[in-house]
Amino acid sequence: MGLPLEQILIQTLNGLVTGMILALIASGLTLIFGIMDVVNFAHGELFMLGAYVGVITLAVSARVYIIEKGIVRHHAAASDLKVDDAVIHQYLGV
Numbered sequence: 001m002g003l004p005l006e007q008i009l010i011q012t013l014n015g016l017v018t019g020m021i022l023a024l025i026a027s028g029l030t031l032i033f034g035i036m037d038v039v040n041f042a043h044g045e046l047f048m049l050g051a052y053v054g055v056i057t058l059a060v061s062a063r064v065y066i067i068e069k070g071i072v073r074h075h076a077a078a079s080d081l082k083v084d085d086a087v088i089h090q091y092l093g094v
Contacts, residue, residue: 038091050076
């Protein structure tokens with residue numbers, strides 16, 4: 001009548017992964033706010049943009065993970081630099 005052990009383990013793993021993602025986003029927001037005294041709400045947006053690019057690249061590259069990692073890292077860094085130049089530097093007057 002109870003839940004199977006496999007289902008309990010899968011849900012536990014899902015919860016841990018979700019918690020780690022939230023902790024990663026929260027630590028990034030804390031780091032940006034602590035250093036620059038600016039709340040960068042685009043942090044989560046850039047995280048999701050990287051995930052979206054990763055899924056699309058994985059679907060196109062026929063499961064070549066090394067190519068996917070390179071493309072996602074390059075795209076995420078370029079997006080972050082664009083947001084930094086367009087918003088943060090304008091706000092701080094740097």
